[in-house]
Amino acid sequence: xxxxxxxxxxxxxxxxxxxxxxxxxxxxxxxxxxxxxxxxxxxxxxxxxxxxxxxxxxxxxxxxxxxxxxxxxxxxxxxxxxxxxxxxxxxxxxxxxxxxxxxxxxxxx
Numbered sequence: 342x343x344x345x346x347x348x349x350x351x352x353x354x355x356x357x358x359x360x361x362x363x364x365x366x367x368x369x370x371x372x373x374x375x376x377x378x379x380x381x382x383x384x385x386x387x388x389x390x391x392x393x394x395x396x397x398x399x400x401x402x403x404x405x406x407x408x409x410x411x412x413x414x415x416x417x418x419x420x421x422x423x424x425x426x427x428x429x430x431x432x433x434x435x436x437x438x439x440x441x442x443x444x445x446x447x448x449x450x
Contacts, residue, residue, distance in 0.1 A: 348422040348429040355415050356431035359438060362408035366401060370437045380441035383409045412438055 360370075369375055383391075386409065394406025415435060422429035430436065 351418050352429050352431040356435040359411045360434045362404045365404040370434045376437050376441040380445040384445045
C-alpha cells in the first residue's frame with residue numbers, strides 16, 4: 342500500500358549495512374576526498390563490476406562490492422520514497438555517501 346512503506350526503518354538498516362562495510366574497509370566517512378573517491382569508483386564500475394566484487398573471495402573486495410550494492414539500494418529507496426512524496430534520509434554515513442554520489446553524477450558543478 343502506498344504511503345505505508347517503512348522508509349525510515351529501511352534507511353536505518355541500509356545505513357547500518359553500509360557503515361559495517363565501511364568499517365571493514367577503513368573508510369573515514371568524514372573525509373570527503375575518501376568518500377568522493379569511493380563514489381567515483383561506484384559510478385564508473387557498472388553492475389558487472391559490483392557483482393564481481395560482491396562475489397570475490399577476498400573479504401575486502403567483497404565488502405566493497407556489498408557496500409556498492411547497498412549504496413544503490415540507498416538511492417533506490419530515496420527515489421521510491423520521493424515518488425510517494427516522502428523525503429527519506431539517514432544519518433551521517435548516508436548523507437556523506439549520498440552527497441558524494443550526487444557530486445559524482447555531476448549534480449554539484
